[in-house]
Amino acid sequence: MDQVAYFGAKSILVVEERAGVSFLVPGGLPNDALDALTRADLMALAAPDPEDGKVVIWWDGDSREWRRSVEAG
Structure with a gap:
């Protein structure tokens, strides 16, 4: 099931489980x-990882860019 999690009042995590993508x-x-x-x-x-890792998209305040990280699946 897709889900949205709230981390305190400071962050929101949107998860698309079928695609293995999270947006922080x-x-x-x-x-x-x-x-x-x-x-x-x-x-x-948001492209799926070819090795079925979990993709996380996040804001990098130092570089002022949206980044992609892949965690082992």
Whole structure:
């Protein structure tokens, strides 16, 4: 089942279990993160891992970009 989890009042995690993709939205997300999201290659960020790992998309405040991490499945 797909799910949304709230981590305190600071973060939201949206999980799409069938695709193995999670989208982590931190609290206090700056406006430039929203702007960057409109320019991001969402298909590449959310692409399934060929080795069935779990994909996590998250905001990297240091580089000011949305990033993709893959955890072993």
